[in-house]
Amino acid sequence: MVNHPLAATRLTAMREKNTEPGSFRAALHELTTMLVYEAARAFPVERYPIDTPVAPTEGIRLANPPLLVPVLRAGLGMADSALALLPESSMGFVGLARDEETFQPRAYLESLPADLSGIPVLVLDPMLATGGSLEHCCRLLAERGCTDITVICVLAAPEGIARLERSGLPLRLVTASIDDQLNDKMYIVPGLGDAGDRQFGGMPRF
Numbered sequence: 469m470v471n472h473p474l475a476a477t478r479l480t481a482m483r484e485k486n487t488e489p490g491s492f493r494a495a496l497h498e499l500t501t502m503l504v505y506e507a508a509r510a511f512p513v514e515r516y517p518i519d520t521p522v523a524p525t526e527g528i529r530l531a532n533p534p535l536l537v538p539v540l541r542a543g544l545g546m547a548d549s550a551l552a553l554l555p556e557s558s559m560g561f562v563g564l565a566r567d568e569e570t571f572q573p574r575a576y577l578e579s580l581p582a583d584l585s586g587i588p589v590l591v592l593d594p595m596l597a598t599g600g601s602l603e604h605c606c607r608l609l610a611e612r613g614c615t616d617i618t619v620i621c622v623l624a625a626p627e628g629i630a631r632l633e634r635s636g637l638p639l640r641l642v643t644a645s646i647d648d649q650l651n652d653k654m655y656i657v658p659g660l661g662d663a664g665d666r667q668f669g670g671m672p673r674f
């Protein structure tokens with residue numbers, strides 16, 4: 469979990485119900501930078517020779533830049549800042565919408581490389597609630613041979629964390645908060661509401 473005063477202030481702006489969509493998107497953008505920065509501590513690097521204007525020395529580059537996979541819609545608001553920190557990365561896309569009666573994810577977009585063996589993947593979705601959506605996304609990646617998945621989210625519910633743990637998928641989770649629980653509509657409590665609607669508009673359902 470990323471526990472930092474600057475992350476906490478962005479998270480507070482996102483939780484506050486009167487935060488306008490523009491400020492919500494700005495806070496998500498900045499918080500994503502911090503979450504990706506922390507997640508990237510674990511990335512392997514390689515050394516290679518470079519020249520400064522003064523002398524030869526050794527440079528560092530990522531040994532294996534990850535594929536970035538935002539989960540539409542809400543993960544779209546994390547895509548730009550992740551790509552800014554990882555300009556060497558490519559991006560795939562998964563589109564999922566949770567059915568608000570059954571709470572099952574409905575897939576409407578799958579734009580991923582066919583073979584992900586040997587390629588680490590950073591999945592971007594601000595919300596881990598029941599875990600159905602992120603489990604579905606990570607299964608798509610594992611079916612393509614991915615064995616190294618990092619899920620980056622803003623808020624995680626204990627129920628969703630337990631589900632990902634039970635899934636046996638090869639993943640680790642980086643989050644800014646583990647909240648208390650889910651309500652009867654499967655929204656995270658205290659949470660921040662619907663992360664897609666808060667960025668892009670829509671009807672409150674919680």
Ligand SMILES: O=P(O)(O)OC[C@H]1O[C@H](OP(=O)(O)OP(=O)(O)O)[C@H](O)[C@@H]1O
Pocket residue numbers: 539540541542543564565566567571573593594595596597598599600601602628654662663664665
């Ligand atoms: O853990 P779960 O119970 O599956 O819920 C989490 C999912 O819900 C949200 O997306 P949503 O389905 O609302 O789509 P949206 O991004 O288009 O709003 C969120 O971005 C996750 O993908």
Ligand SMILES: O=c1cc[nH]c(=O)[nH]1
Pocket residue numbers: 542595597654655656657659660661662663664
């Ligand atoms: O609290 C929640 C749960 C699912 N999806 C959201 O956007 N928010």
Ligand SMILES: [Mg+2]
Pocket residue numbers: 542662663664665
């Ligand atoms: Mg939504």
